Each structure stands twice: as structure tokens, then as C-alpha cells.
Amino acid sequence: MTFWLGPEAQAALWLSLKVSFWATVASLPLGLFVAHALARWSFPGKQVLNGMVLLPLILPPVVTGYLLLLALGPQGPLGTIGTLFAFRWTGAALAAGVMAFPLMVRAIRLSIEAVDPKLEDAARTLGAPRAWVFVTVTLPLILPGILTGAVLAFAKAMGEFGATITFVSNIPGETRTLPTAIYTFLQVPGGEVEALKLVAVSVGVAMGALLVSEWLSARVARRIAGR
Amino acid sequence: MSLSVHIRRDRPGFTLDIGFDAPGGLTVLFGRSGSGKTSVIDAVAGLARPDAGRIVLQGRVLFDSAAREDLPPERRGLGYIFQEGRLFPHMTVRQNLGYGRRFAARRMDLSPVVEMLGIGHLLDRRPGALSGGEKQRVAIGRALLSDPRMLLADEPMAALDAARKAEILPYFERLRDETDVPILYVSHDAAEVARLATTVVAVEDGRVARIGPAAEVLGDPGVAPTGVRAIGAVIETRIAAHHPDGLTELDAGGVPLFLPHVDRPAGSPLRVRIAAHEVVLARGDPGVLSALNRLPGTISALREGEGPGMIVTLDTPAGRLLVRVTRRSAQAMGLEVGQPCTGIVKTVALAREDVGG
Numbered sequence: 001m002t003f004w005l006g007p008e009a010q011a012a013l014w015l016s017l018k019v020s021f022w023a024t025v026a027s028l029p030l031g032l033f034v035a036h037a038l039a040r041w042s043f044p045g046k047q048v049l050n051g052m053v054l055l056p057l058i059l060p061p062v063v064t065g066y067l068l069l070l071a072l073g074p075q076g077p078l079g080t081i082g083t084l085f086a087f088r089w090t091g092a093a094l095a096a097g098v099m100a101f102p103l104m105v106r107a108i109r110l111s112i113e114a115v116d117p118k119l120e121d122a123a124r125t126l127g128a129p130r131a132w133v134f135v136t137v138t139l140p141l142i143l144p145g146i147l148t149g150a151v152l153a154f155a156k157a158m159g160e161f162g163a164t165i166t167f168v169s170n171i172p173g174e175t176r177t178l179p180t181a182i183y184t185f186l187q188v189p190g191g192e193v194e195a196l197k198l199v200a201v202s203v204g205v206a207m208g209a210l211l212v213s214e215w216l217s218a219r220v221a222r223r224i225a226g227r
Numbered sequence: 228m229s230l231s232v233h234i235r236r237d238r239p240g241f242t243l244d245i246g247f248d249a250p251g252g253l254t255v256l257f258g259r260s261g262s263g264k265t266s267v268i269d270a271v272a273g274l275a276r277p278d279a280g281r282i283v284l285q286g287r288v289l290f291d292s293a294a295r296e297d298l299p300p301e302r303r304g305l306g307y308i309f310q311e312g313r314l315f316p317h318m319t320v321r322q323n324l325g326y327g328r329r330f331a332a333r334r335m336d337l338s339p340v341v342e343m344l345g346i347g348h349l350l351d352r353r354p355g356a357l358s359g360g361e362k363q364r365v366a367i368g369r370a371l372l373s374d375p376r377m378l379l380a381d382e383p384m385a386a387l388d389a390a391r392k393a394e395i396l397p398y399f400e401r402l403r404d405e406t407d408v409p410i411l412y413v414s415h416d417a418a419e420v421a422r423l424a425t426t427v428v429a430v431e432d433g434r435v436a437r438i439g440p441a442a443e444v445l446g447d448p449g450v451a452p453t454g455v456r457a458i459g460a461v462i463e464t465r466i467a468a469h470h471p472d473g474l475t476e477l478d479a480g481g482v483p484l485f486l487p488h489v490d491r492p493a494g495s496p497l498r499v500r501i502a503a504h505e506v507v508l509a510r511g512d513p514g515v516l517s518a519l520n521r522l523p524g525t526i527s528a529l530r531e532g533e534g535p536g537m538i539v540t541l542d543t544p545a546g547r548l549l550v551r552v553t554r555r556s557a558q559a560m561g562l563e564v565g566q567p568c569t570g571i572v573k574t575v576a577l578a579r580e581d582v583g584g
Contacts, residue, residue: 121274122313124300126373127330136326140317223317223353 005201009194011173012181013201019089019177020157023097024104024150031101031149035108036134040117057102061162065095068167091168092175096157103156104149111145112138144217151213155206178202229409230254230377234270234280234290243267243277243433252425253403253410257417257444258452263433264413268379271411272307273300285376301330306370306408308380312362314354320365321350327373340368343405344398360391367398371408378402378410384419392419399423417457421445421500445500446547448530448538458538459502460549466493474519474574479545485519486577503538503551505576509569510560520572522548526564529557541570 005013037043038050056064072082072091085091115138123133161179168175170184182198185191233246243263247254256264269275271282273289276297282290284305289298306327314323324341328334341347344364354362363383370378380399384392396419403410403423414420420427420441427444429436429452437450444450446460464477464484477484477497489497513521524543531537537557539550548570552562562568 116313118309118311118313119315121300122307122309123315123326125272125274125303125305125307125379126327126369127301127304128326129301137315 005197006194008172009181009185009198012176012178012198015089015092015173015176016158016178017205019093019096020154022090023093023100023157024154026093027097027101027104027153028146028150031104031108031153032146035105035149036112036138038105039109039112053105054102056099056163061099061160062166064098065163065166068095068098068163085168087168087171087175089168089174092160092164092177093157095163095167096160096177097153099160099163100153100156104153107149107152108142108145111142111148114145115141144220147213147216147220151209155209158202158205229285230271230411231281231283232267232271234267234277234282236266236270236275236277236279241433245430245433245435247428247435247438249409249411249428250426251407251409253399253412253423254426254428255420255424255441256411256413256428256430257415257420257424258430258436259415259454262430262452264415264430265381267430268307268381268411268413272305272379273298273303287376304332304374304376306373306375306378308363308366308370308378308383310382310385312354312359312366314357314362314365314369316354319351319353320346320357323354323365324350324368324372327369331372331374333374335372335374337372340371343401344368358391359387360394363387363391363395364398367395367402371402371406375408378408380410380412382413382415385415396422415453417445417453417459417502418500421459421461422498441498442546446540446549448503448528448540448549455532455534455536455538455551456502456504458504458549458551459500460547462499462501462546462548464497464499464545466491466495466497468493479522480543482522482543482545483520484522484545484572484577485574487574499577501548501572501577503549505572506548506550507571508539508541508550508552508556508560508562509571510562510566513569513571516571518571518573520574520577522570522572524548524568524570526562526566526568529562529564539568541568543570 034053038046070076071078072085073079074082076082085094120133120137123137159179164175164177165180170176170180176184178198182195185195229251230249236243243266245263245267256267258264266275270277279292288296289303290296324337344367346364346368349357349361349365357365384395387395400423412423424441427441428438429444429450431452436452437444437447442461442463448458451458462479464479466489467476467478469475469488473488474485475489477486491497522543522545524541526539527542528540529537531554535553536551537554539552539562541548541550550570
């Protein structure tokens, strides 16, 4: 037994990191927008939007994956862009992003609700247009929430299994992410050792991400407290 | 005319219907909490929208329900000093001060404002490390540096203790006297109003009860938006001399008034508020008394209120004086309009916070 991961496990790890990174980065702008809308605006259909955002958290992941397949399949309503995702790593990123979205939105929404709107009012009386107020006042104050949301989303994306395997299957090097790789190793005799190494890597990555986000949040909080 | 406000807002159980024209100088919206003062100032700032009406500042329409005009707050050119300061916690004092400068028509110089407010040593700190008084000084500076057409202040000292208040008050006096920016100021504190106001708009239950110069409105016994304890006349005086025993002598229309030392040069004008419940009324010669201040005059009005008290208006050479007495003593003394009387005030009753330029 060697300490190092075998080539298959390495591929799965790198793929998972890539998939999770892009799932997080690509959904961040939308997550910020939706969280802001839910926290600050009132509009018809707000509860419907809220429900849709939270749905992947409650639905069986297989259902979410199958719905993606239906929507983006050749006969689906979004079939024309379906080829961008079908059985490719981008599809894995999409599935992971959708599954992680509720966690990200929730963390960011809570932090936006914690910002006193009176500060934003004060900025506007000083002549700042709304967009500038958002960039210079709201955004810096919710940075800890954004970091928390991003780390949670990344961790969730690293662990996504059901929706991914349903939507884009389990293709080595393309859609076989860390959890699917662990599952696959467990299906073959003698695969337990590789599986166990990947389990250790998962724990390490998750722990590291949490520590980094805690450290960044504490730094931002210290700056805001004035020290 | 500097600011003209005529607005109406209906809410279940409370109707705000306010109309006033503020000349230059410092105009105070004076009333108890819940009377609608903050709604008015927020409407002027554009942070709250009235149901109907019109707000015009120096010829520029800020809000007009008939013409469907409603400028957003960032285009109204006002500097708002909030009760709680509302400094941006993630920025240094310098960044806070500079926030509005980017959008100002004229780019103002930081240093005169910093110097006037005495906040030079705070520039690199963040609001979390400032005291309440320091925060409010920075808030004043931040509003000033946005080059406003008018300053708005919503009870900027309500969250401060007496010592901090005494620290901040002079800055508002300087703003009133040394800049030509008009100020709209909300307060429920009669002493503050007496010191600062050029014009007083007394607000009661969402309506304007009385409007006029400070001495006139505060000297009207019928105006007591915050209760009888707050009734008191304002007298305009001039500092006559400083005496070695620690007293300052004022000249109030030829009548000498003595009060604890006031740190201003002789000859400078001074406004003194005399609370109605601090004055003792005497008929005839009061004889030998320890009280130094005696204002002879004639009773011009008697006003009975609810409860056991009444307010006597005494016309003196120093101006109108309000005296709160019980109905029982008014009866025993046989007080009538036209009677000569003397108002007696202890030197120590002229409190520091009631005295201002």
C-alpha cells in the first residue's frame, strides 16, 4: 500500500476541486442577487422564489438530477444549451451548483438582513447612488456572510452525489467526482484502501475550507469592530 | 425663503399635516417624541414619502405630489446628521468624512472642517473605537463635507449624556453662526431649543402649533409641546462684566442679571432661558433675600392649566418672563393682569445648559 493516491483517485480529486470551484464561483453573483432580493425587496412571487431556491435542499437529490436531465435533455425546454452540460464536467458543476445554491443564498441573506438599512440610507443622503451604496457599504459589511456562503457551497459541491450521478452519470475523468469515485471503489473488490484515502482527503479539504473561512470572517469582523 | 414644507401623511390613528416656511439660520422642530418631527425631517431628506404635499428648498422642488416629483435622497443635496451617528463601521474616520465629497458639487477642503470639529487625532481610527461625542462630531463633519444646501439634524444629542451634550452643542452654535448653511433641527429638549433656535416650529400631534422666533414661541405660555416642566422664557442679554467672585453680570434691557461664570468675552450677546418653575413671584418689595436676580414688571396674562398650577406672564424691561405658580398662591396674592410684580431668580437656577450665544 502506498500513501499516494492512485491515478484514478487523483483524477477524481482534481475533478471534484474543479467542479466545486466553478460551481461556487459561477453561482455567487446570482446567489448574491437572489439573497439581496429576498432580504430587501418586496415583490409578487417572493415566497415562490424563496421556495424554488430552497427546494433542492429538501427534494431527494436524485429528483433534482432527474429534473435537470429533463430540462436540459434533447427534448427538454432548455435542450438547445443542453449539449454544454450533457455528460461533461460542466454538467457536474451545474448539478453541484444547484444543490449548493440554497446554502449559499441562506448565508448571504442572513448577513444582508443583519446590515442596518439606516446605514444605506445615510450613504444615500451623502449623495451616493444605490449601486455605489451597495458596493461601498453593503458589500464590505456582508463579506463574512459571502465567505461563509461560498465555503458552505464549496463543501456541499465537493460532497454532491445523487444529482450529479443522475444528471451526468459516472464517467471516469469527466464526471466521476470524489463521492462517486468513493462509491465506485467500494463496488470493486480491494477498492476499500483507495476509498479510505479519498475519505481522508474529503475530511481534510472540508476542514481546511472551514478553517480558512473562519479566519477570514474573524479578520473582517475585527476590522469592522474598529480595532 | 430657504425651505418650504407642506406635507400630509395619513396612517391609521395618526395624521401628519405639517406646513411651515423656514427662513435661514437654525430652525428647530420642537415637540415630544411621537409628535411627527422625525417623519417631517425624513420627508425632507427623501427617506420617507408623504402622501401629498410639496417640499421646496431654495427654489428647487424636492417633492411635489401634484407634479409627481420626488427626488431620490442622493439628488437632494442635503447633509443629514442622525441621532445614532450612523457612521460606516468598516471605514476609518477619514474615509467616513470623505464619503460624500466624491458626489459634492464643490470639492470641499477637509482640514478646516476637521479643525473646527477637533477630530484631527481621530482620522485613522474606526467608529468602533470612538466615544459617543466623537462619533457625533465625525457625523457632523461627514454631513458638512458633502457640501449640502441644508443640514438636517434629528436629535443629534439625544443619545449623549449631559457632559457629551455640552461638548457638542457649541459646534451647532458655530455651524449656525459661522456657516451660511441653513439647518433644520429636531429636538424635544427646551433648553437645547432655547440655545440653538433662530426659528421654532412647535409640533403637537402631527400639526404645527406655533411658529416664530425662539423668544416669541418659548415665551408663549400656551406652547408647551413637551409639558409644563419645559415652559420657560428666553431673554436676550449682553455680557456686562465678569466679577472676581466667579459671577458673570449680564445686562438684560437695563436690568442686571447674575449667573455663574460664562466663558465668553464681555460685550458678547447671550441668550438665557429662565425655566418658569425656577422663578419666584413677589408683590411689592420683596425685602431682604439671598436671590440676586430681580426682574420688576407688570403682569400681562394669567393662564390656568390642568392641575394645580398656572402660568403668569410678566412683562419686564428684560423681556417677557414666564412664572409657574400654584393657583392657591395666585389667589392668596390676589394676582391680576396689570399688577406690578417682581420675578426673582436664584443665580444657580440659571443652569449652564440654558445659556448660549
